[in-house]
Amino acid sequence: MANSKRDYYEVLGIPKTSTDDEIKKSFRKLAMKYHPDRNPGDKEAEEKFKEINEAYEVLSNPEKKGLYDQYGHAGVDPQYGAGAGGGFGGFGGFDMDFGDIFGSMFGGSSRTRNGPVRGDDIGFRISLTFEEAAFGCKKEISYSRVEKCAECSGSGAAAGTTAETCSKCRGTGQMNVRQNTAFGMFQTTRTCDNCRGTGKIIKTPCKKCSGTGYEKKNKKLELNFPAGIDDGQRISARGQGNAGRNGGPAGDLVVEVQLKKHPVFERDGYTVFCQVPITMVEATLGAEIEVPTLDGNIKYTIPEGTQNGKRFTLKNRGIQVVNAARRGDQIIEIEVEIPKNLNEKQKSILREFESSLGNNNNARKKGFLDKLKDYLKK
Numbered sequence: 001m002a003n004s005k006r007d008y009y010e011v012l013g014i015p016k017t018s019t020d021d022e023i024k025k026s027f028r029k030l031a032m033k034y035h036p037d038r039n040p041g042d043k044e045a046e047e048k049f050k051e052i053n054e055a056y057e058v059l060s061n062p063e064k065k066g067l068y069d070q071y072g073h074a075g076v077d078p079q080y081g082a083g084a085g086g087g088f089g090g091f092g093g094f095d096m097d098f099g100d101i102f103g104s105m106f107g108g109s110s111r112t113r114n115g116p117v118r119g120d121d122i123g124f125r126i127s128l129t130f131e132e133a134a135f136g137c138k139k140e141i142s143y144s145r146v147e148k149c150a151e152c153s154g155s156g157a158a159a160g161t162t163a164e165t166c167s168k169c170r171g172t173g174q175m176n177v178r179q180n181t182a183f184g185m186f187q188t189t190r191t192c193d194n195c196r197g198t199g200k201i202i203k204t205p206c207k208k209c210s211g212t213g214y215e216k217k218n219k220k221l222e223l224n225f226p227a228g229i230d231d232g233q234r235i236s237a238r239g240q241g242n243a244g245r246n247g248g249p250a251g252d253l254v255v256e257v258q259l260k261k262h263p264v265f266e267r268d269g270y271t272v273f274c275q276v277p278i279t280m281v282e283a284t285l286g287a288e289i290e291v292p293t294l295d296g297n298i299k300y301t302i303p304e305g306t307q308n309g310k311r312f313t314l315k316n317r318g319i320q321v322v323n324a325a326r327r328g329d330q331i332i333e334i335e336v337e338i339p340k341n342l343n344e345k346q347k348s349i350l351r352e353f354e355s356s357l358g359n360n361n362n363a364r365k366k367g368f369l370d371k372l373k374d375y376l377k378k
Contacts, residue, residue: 005073008055016069020060020191027056062196063245066212067146075146075216116248119146122241124255128225130262134294134319136227141255142220146242149215152206154243156213161204166195173199214243223255228270228322231259264292270319270328277335278302291332293317300332308336 009016012026030052032038039045058064058076067075124143148154157163165171169192178187191197205211221240229235234256241251259267266273276291286304290297293314300312311333318328342350359366 006051008059008068011051011055012059019193020196021193023056023059024191027052027060031056060191062198063212063214065196066210067214067216070210070212071216115246117245118248119242119244119251121251122253124253125258126255127258127260128229129260130265130267131294132225133229133231133257133259134227136229136320137225138222139225140220140222142218143253144216144218145240145253146214147217148243149206149209149213151208152213154213156200156202156206156209156211158204158206163200163202166192166199166201168192168194169199171199173197221253225257226322227320228324229257230267230269231257233257265294267319270321272318272328272330273333274330275333275335277337278306280336280338283307283334283336293330294319302334306334306336308334310334 009018012023012030014022014026018026031049034045034049034052036042036046036049039049058068064076122143122145124141126139126141128137128139149156152158155163166173169175173192173195174189174197175192176187177190192199195201202211206213209215219240221237223235223237225235234254237253237255239250240253243250264274272294274292276289278287278289281287282289282302283306284304286302286306288299288301291300291314294317298314300314302310302312311331314330314332316327317330320327339346
């Protein structure tokens with residue numbers, strides 16, 4: 001559960017005052033120790049490896065680190081602590097660039113830290129009734145997302161001040177370092193330790209966002225769910241996720257549908273199933289019965305001699321196909337109910353009725369007995 005997450009600094013075994021290089025060094029050491037390739041089949045090592053990656057993904061990012069330092073897990077995880085109907089995980093996993101970590105050991109260049117970065121998607125799960133999904137509906141949802149700070153317009157600098165270009169890296173957020181190794185002289189690119197990769201120095205940080213340039217806000221949004229949407233399907237609201245960084249676009253809000261159980265109907269794609277109980281007499285003599293459909297109850301005539309489990313198809317009474325004018329069918333399955341708690345008079349009537357039956361009345365039973373008789377003769 002989200003609430004059981006360990007502190008990211010604790011996960012990497014470092015203090016909050018650690019520099020970028022110290023964070024990266026600790027991550028590299030732990031990642032190598034618990035990497036799945038070095039621990040095949042070790043579930044505990046696999047979980048620790050995921051936890052380490054998650055911690056580094058936040059602490060190596062200046063904006064996310066600032067939000068985490070200020071708000072904890074709630075600052076970087078929109079679904080942290082969410083209850084029923086709230087957020088859920090599973091969108092994209094870890095945003096890790098292992099070329100940045102392991103490749104730099106052999107002279108590989110890291111990605112640009114202060115370039116435009118798209119914001120994270122936000123996952124949200126919503127419950128719909130069977131009918132709402134079948135016919136489509138509008139729903140207003142409430143969720144929280146990371147937006148640019150309204151006080152400083154995302155600059156991180158207090159009103160009346162501006163962020164200055166880092167003099168050490170000249171605004172690139174990175175430093176080129178030459179290293180003499182056993183393989184010769186290599187040049188590596190590292191995050192600037194003066195501006196922590198942002199390319200900017202904020203001398204007077206915004207009090208509202210503590211210099212991060214971002215804040216969490218609650219948002220309400222009305223969404224259209226198309227007729228025919230099914231359990232587990234998702235719709236996306238473009239640009240309604242977390243804000244991007246350095247001019248990058250916002251992520252999306254991704255909403256997954258969860259259907260509530262219906263007391264009568266079941267669904268398979270666009271086909272609706274409904275089990276209808278009838279009496280033994282109705283099954284024997286045939287009858288006009290009442291059948292529930294998505295459009296209301298209808299009258300349906302079943303023929304005499306209807307057997308238990310017999311299915312009938314109601315054309316175009318099922319679920320509407322998404323973004324189409326046609327509908328699926330409804331299948332009704334007959335469940336013949338055998339009467340219980342009969343009195344002696346009723347039992348006597350049934351015995352008399354049973355004695356009046358001939359082979360033509362119970363052809364299946366006769367056929368079964370004939371097969372059994374032939375088999376025993378062998």
